[in-house]
Amino acid sequence: MTCKCIETVNEKLASRNTRLSQAIMFGEAKHPGLMIETHQIDKGRGKMKAVSMFLTYCAFCGTKYGEDAA
Template sequence: MTCECIAKVDELLKPHNTRLQLLLILSGPNSELPYIGTEQIEKGRGKPKAKTMFPSFCPFCGTKYRADEVENSAAA
């Protein structure tokens, strides 16, 4: 990560027994990224599966994540 926002937010959420979820990405130097949870609307055979979304900027402070880090994670 290029900023410490995730750790700071986790510390604020700690009294509420809560923390942010991160996904481990196996390709790239910084292998943890926050993600935006999604869910599949229509379920069943032949329906497209829900996609996982990764922000390209920190959702808390606006710092840009490294471009190659986001590109690598989108392919995973």
């Protein structure tokens, strides 16, 4: 990953005892990235379940994860 956004944001969140959730991926995508956790709105039988999203681009600067600096 070429950007340092995750580290920068985590440093700023530390004063609030918080940090970003990072996912470790296996297979083709072997780089750590951000995972956006979602919450189910309507609960109950037959309702769609919440899904998590794994980002391929940095949500802060737009750099593609896994690309090496040129």
